[in-house]
Amino acid sequence: MQIEGGDQRAFVADHIADSFENVSIGITIEFGNHGAMQCEEHAIDRLGLLAEPIHLRLSGCPNGCSRPYLGEIALTGRAVGRYELRLGADFAGERMNACYLENADEAEILEALERLFTDFAARRNKGEHFGDFIARTGVVKPPPRRPDRLAVSAPIA
Numbered sequence: 414m415q416i417e418g419g420d421q422r423a424f425v426a427d428h429i430a431d432s433f434e435n436v437s438i439g440i441t442i443e444f445g446n447h448g449a450m451q452c453e454e455h456a457i458d459r460l461g462l463l464a465e466p467i468h469l470r471l472s473g474c475p476n477g478c479s480r481p482y483l484g485e486i487a488l489t490g491r492a493v494g495r496y497e498l499r500l501g502a503d504f505a506g507e508r509m510n511a512c513y514l515e516n517a518d519e520a521e522i523l524e525a526l527e528r529l530f531t532d533f534a535a536r537r538n539k540g541e542h543f544g545d546f547i548a549r550t551g552v553v554k555p556p557p558r559r560p561d562r563l564a565v566s567a568p569i570a
Contacts, residue, residue, distance in 0.1 A: 468543075495518060536550070
């Protein structure tokens with residue numbers, strides 16, 4: 414592409430910067446100012462879980478482009494300010510999560526996560542990830558893990 418009277422690299426760099434800015438604005442519009450996540454981070458720190466790896470996925474819609482169905486915790490946008498809270502995927506991404514709350518607002522999500530994190534901090538097994546704890550304790554019943562394709566062999570004809 415030829416840019417009249419200008420540098421092509423500068424033109425492309427400007428458009429890339431604009432694209433990233435638009436993505437950032439879109440995320441802020443969809444998920445607010447991240448105040449909810451900051452509140453949750455304080456709760457996690459207070460419970461001694463700040464260093465605990467927890468796989469969180471956020472999606473602005475149910476199409477699943479960001480693969481929210483593989484997060485130990487996932488928020489999937491349903492309407493402005495309303496989300497589906499999904500829980501129970503495993504950390505390795507081999508088991509999908511399941512719906513815990515439908516059409517929930519920020520306050521409902523924060524209340525639920527506070528309860529769940531408190532329970533996790535008190536009752537988890539040594540080395541247990543959050544999603545495995547959720548599945549083991551029956552908070553949600555995630556779908557079964559996909560069978561290992563290599564372990565299942567077809568009969569030889």
